[in-house]
Amino acid sequence: MSPHPAGVSDAQWRDWTWQMRERIRTAESLSRWVSPTADEREAIERLGDRFHFVITPYYAALMDPDDPQCPIRRQVVPRLAELDDPSGVADPLDEVAHSPVKNVIRVYPDRIAFCVNNECALYCRFCLRKRMVGDLEWVMKKRELEDGLDWIRRNPEIRDVLLTGGDPLTFGDEKLDWLLGELRSIEHVEIVRIGSRLPVTLPFRVTDSLCRVLERHPPIWLHTHFNHPREITPEAAEACDRLLRAGVPVGNQSVLLRGINDDVATMKALCEGLVRIRVRPYYCYQAQLLEGTAHFRVPIEDGIALFRALRGRTSGFAIPLYVLDTPHGKVPLVHPHVIGREGDCVIVETYEGLCWRERNPRPEGTRR
Numbered sequence: 001m002s003p004h005p006a007g008v009s010d011a012q013w014r015d016w017t018w019q020m021r022e023r024i025r026t027a028e029s030l031s032r033w034v035s036p037t038a039d040e041r042e043a044i045e046r047l048g049d050r051f052h053f054v055i056t057p058y059y060a061a062l063m064d065p066d067d068p069q070c071p072i073r074r075q076v077v078p079r080l081a082e083l084d085d086p087s088g089v090a091d092p093l094d095e096v097a098h099s100p101v102k103n104v105i106r107v108y109p110d111r112i113a114f115c116v117n118n119e120c121a122l123y124c125r126f127c128l129r130k131r132m133v134g135d136l137e138w139v140m141k142k143r144e145l146e147d148g149l150d151w152i153r154r155n156p157e158i159r160d161v162l163l164t165g166g167d168p169l170t171f172g173d174e175k176l177d178w179l180l181g182e183l184r185s186i187e188h189v190e191i192v193r194i195g196s197r198l199p200v201t202l203p204f205r206v207t208d209s210l211c212r213v214l215e216r217h218p219p220i221w222l223h224t225h226f227n228h229p230r231e232i233t234p235e236a237a238e239a240c241d242r243l244l245r246a247g248v249p250v251g252n253q254s255v256l257l258r259g260i261n262d263d264v265a266t267m268k269a270l271c272e273g274l275v276r277i278r279v280r281p282y283y284c285y286q287a288q289l290l291e292g293t294a295h296f297r298v299p300i301e302d303g304i305a306l307f308r309a310l311r312g313r314t315s316g317f318a319i320p321l322y323v324l325d326t327p328h329g330k331v332p333l334v335h336p337h338v339i340g341r342e343g344d345c346v347i348v349e350t351y352e353g354l355c356w357r358e359r360n361p362r363p364e365g366t367r368r
Contacts, residue, residue: 004061005032013058016198016205020121020170024055030077033060037068043078051130051292053078055122059201062230071228071260076122081295087359088291090131094327101151102144107329111160113195114148116140116179118166121202126255126296128288133166149182156188164195169205173213180217192217197225199250203239211246223251223282227261229269237277244278251282254320256303257296258287264309271310271318281320286333288325289359299362300324300346304333324348326356 004013012018024030027044036044044053055076063077064070095105103115115129118138123130132138152158161183168176183189198205199222214220222243226232240250252274254261261267271281284307287297307322322333328350331337339347344361 004057008057014204016202016207019056019058019202019204022057023122024057024060025053030055030060033057034063034065034073034077036077039080040068040077043080043082046080047078047082047292051078051082051125051127052123052133054120056202058204058235059122062233069259071266072230074260075124075126075227075257078125079295082125082292085292085294088289088293090291092288092290092327093128093325095129098327101147103138103140104148104151107327110157111162112152112158113162113164114152115165116145116148116163116168117170119170120165120167121170121198121205124197126257126287126290126293128290129166130290130292145179149186152183152189153186159188159190160193161189161191162193162195167196167198168194169196169198169210173207173209176210177213177216180213180220184217191219191221193221193223195223195225195253199224199236199239199243200226200231203233203235206239206242208242211242211248214243214248215246218247220247221249221251223253224279225254226252226270226274226279227254227257229266229273232270232273232277240277240279249280250278251280252320253283253285254281255285255287255296256298256306256322258298260296262298262302262306264306267306268310268314271320272314275315275318281318283330284320284322286322286324286358286360297360300333300338300358300360301341301362304338307333324358326350326358328352328354328356331356 027036027041030036063073098105098107100106105113117140118132118135120133123133127133183192243250256262261270274281286300286303287293303322307319310319323330324333331348331350337349339349344359345357346360348356350356
C-alpha cells in the first residue's frame with residue numbers, strides 16, 4: 001500500500017476527488033514528499049508558464065524522496081533539461097492538421113482519436129499533448145463535444161472511437177455515462193476505447209460506480225500507461241481487476257524513456273508484472289520528437305535491440321510491439337518497416353507505403 005501523510009484518513013486518501021483537490025502544484029508542496037534539488041526547483045519556476053506541473057499525492061508517495069534519478073520522480077517533476085531541446089516541436093504528429101473538427105483526430109480511414117478533455121490527474125513531462133493539457137484554449141465545452149459526436153454520425157466509415165485527452169476518466173460518472181451513451185447510439189460505431197493513465201496515477205478513480213457506467217456500454221476496451229514496474233502497486237492492480245471484472249479488457253501502452261525503462265531487466269520486469277495482473281502489454285512507443293523531451297529519447301536502434309533481447313526470454317504475449325507514431329500512422333519498429341539510417345534520421349515505411357524520416361541522432365561516441 002502507498003503510505004499517506006499523517007492527518008489524512010484512509011477514506012480521504014482513497015477518495016479520488018480528494019486526490020484531485022490536493023494535487024501538488026508548487027515546489028513548496030512537492031517538498032512535503034521529496035527533497036527537491038536546485039535543478040528541480042529552478043525548473044518548476046522557469047517552466048510553469050510553458051507546461052504545467054501537477055502530481056497526485058498518491059503518485060508522489062511512490063517517489064523516492066532522496067533520489068533525483070528515481071524513475072517515478074523523473075516522469076513528473078520538471079528538469080532544466082526540458083529547456084535544452086532545439087529539435088523538439090509542439091505537435092510532432094501534426095494532429096491539428098488531422099482534425100476535421102476540434103479535438104477529433106483522424107489518421108486512419110475507419111477510426112479516430114477523440115480528445116474529449118484536456119485534464120489529467122497529473123502531467124507527465126513527456127506528454128504528447130503538452131501543448132493542450134491544462135490550457136484553457138483546449139477545454140472542451142459540451143457544445144464542442146456534441147460537434148464531435150455529430151461529425152462521427154455523419155461519417156459512417158468510423159467504426160472505432162478512442163476517447164482520449166487529457167484523460168476521459170477525469171470526467172464524473174454522469175458526464176462519462178452521457179458521452180458513452182451518445183456514442184453507443186451511433187449504429188456504425190462498433191468499438192469504444194478509453195485511453196487513461198488514471199489506473200496508474202490515481203487508481204482510486206476506478207470505483208464500483210464507474211465500473212457500472214462502463215458495464216452499461218459494451219464493448220469498451222481500456223488502454224492504460226504503466227512505464228515502470230514500481231507503478232504496479234496493489235492499488236493499481238485492484239483498479240485493473242475491477243475493470244476486468246466489469247468486462248473491460250485492459251491493455252498497456254508504455255513509452256520507451258531513457259534512464260527509466262530502457263534496459264532489458266526493467267522492461268522485462270514491467271511486462272511480466274503487467275501480465276501477472278492480467279494487463280496485456282500492447283504497444284511501447286518510441287518517444288516523440290516533442291519539445292522539451294530530448295533527455296528522454298532513446299536511439300531507435302537501441303530500442304530495437306532491447307525488444308529483440310526480450311524475445312525468447314519471456315512469454316511472447318508479454319512483449320509489446322515497439323512502434324513509432326508518425327503523422328501517417330504507427331510504424332512497427334521491426335523489419336521490413338525499418339529501412340535504415342540516413343545521418344541523424346531513421347527511415348521507416350508507413351502502412352500506406354510512404355517513407356518517413358524520423359530525426360533520431362545517436363549520442364556522440366556511439367554512431368555507426
